Amino acid sequence: xxxxxxxxxxxxxxxxxxxxxxxxxxxxxxxxxxxxxxxxxxxxxxxxxxxxxxxxxxxxxxxxxxxxxxxxxxxxxxxxxxxxxxxxxxxxxxxxxxxxxxxxxxxxxxxxxxxxxxxxxxxxxxxxxxxxxxxxxxxxxxxxxxxxxxxxxxxxxxxxxxxxxxxxxxxxxxxxxxxxxxxxx
Numbered sequence: 001x002x003x004x005x006x007x008x009x010x011x012x013x014x015x016x017x018x019x020x021x022x023x024x025x026x027x028x029x030x031x032x033x034x035x036x037x038x039x040x041x042x043x044x045x046x047x048x049x050x051x052x053x054x055x056x057x058x059x060x061x062x063x064x065x066x067x068x069x070x071x072x073x074x075x076x077x078x079x080x081x082x083x084x085x086x087x088x089x090x091x092x093x094x095x096x097x098x099x100x101x102x103x104x105x106x107x108x109x110x111x112x113x114x115x116x117x118x119x120x121x122x123x124x125x126x127x128x129x130x131x132x133x134x135x136x137x138x139x140x141x142x143x144x145x146x147x148x149x150x151x152x153x154x155x156x157x158x159x160x161x162x163x164x165x166x167x168x169x170x171x172x173x174x175x176x177x178x179x180x181x182x183x184x185x
Contacts, residue, residue, distance in 0.1 A: 003053065004155040005045040005167070007106045009147035011038050011126065022090060022140050023128050026079065030088055030132025037164055038126050039153065040074065040145060043106030046116030055113055057152065057168050063105065064170045069150055071172040072099035074124045077142040081135040088132045090143060091125035098175040099124065102150070147172055 011019060016035040023032050048056070063069055076092040094100050103122050110116060126145075152168040 002047050002049055003167075005048045005053065005056075006041050006153050006155065007043045007045065008039045008041040008151055008153055009145065009149065010151060010166075011040075011143075011145055015143060015145065018143060019090065019126060019128065022079075022143075025140065026088060026128065026138055027136040028081075028088055028129050028132045029134050030086065030129030032129055033127050034161075037162065039151075039164060040124050040126055040147075042103050042150070043110055044116055044118060045110055048113075048115060052113045052115065053152075053167075056109060059109060059112075060150070060152075060168075060170055067173050068105070069170050069172050070098035070102065070175040071147060072096040072102060072175070073144055073146040074099055075142050075144050076124065076126060079128075079138055079140050080125070081132060086130065086132050087127050088129040088135055089125040089127045090140065091123055092142075094122055094124055098172075099147075102172075 016038050019038050020035045045056070060069070073096055074092050074094065076090040078091050079088065080091050081088050094103065107118075124145075148171065150170045150172055151166045153164045154167050156163050156165060
């Protein structure tokens with residue numbers, strides 16, 4: 001069975017509430033994303049068969065056992081309207097080395113398994129609206145997402161729209177920077 005998969009992280013319930021509140025402040029003709037669907041995509045994998053999915057999970061299990069999947073934070077500071085895909089999102093910049101490293105790991109896994117190769121640069125973001133043909137610019141408070149788990153999501157289209165059930169999750173360990181920051185003085 002072929003599945004449409006991606007790797008990403010979820011906001012906390014409190015952060016999802018803040019994102020829903022931000023949605024209510026935005027004037028657009030777009031379709032609001034349900035708060036249960038909020039996520040930051042680290043890498044879109046595309047159409048994945050069962051063998052590729054098994055190998056992906058096996059490899060991520062190995063990386064997890066080797067403590068190579070590190071916790072990261074990202075500040076989502078800007079509301080952007082991406083006109084071509086008709087998406088409004090809250091976005092930021094990948095500054096945390098652990099985030100950049102994890103994105104690169106996802107890219108390398110996708111390449112090794114002959115999966116989708118993105119032609120776009122990585123921009124951490126959470127989609128708030130789809131099918132937005134217009135948008136009035138709005139200032140919003142920044143939101144910091146600190147990822148504690150990496151998820152393998154399945155993008156499932158149904159009569160009520162798209163849902164993103166999680167197939168598998170891996171804990172992210174504190175990075176060296178986190179350990180030093182929290183060490184007793």
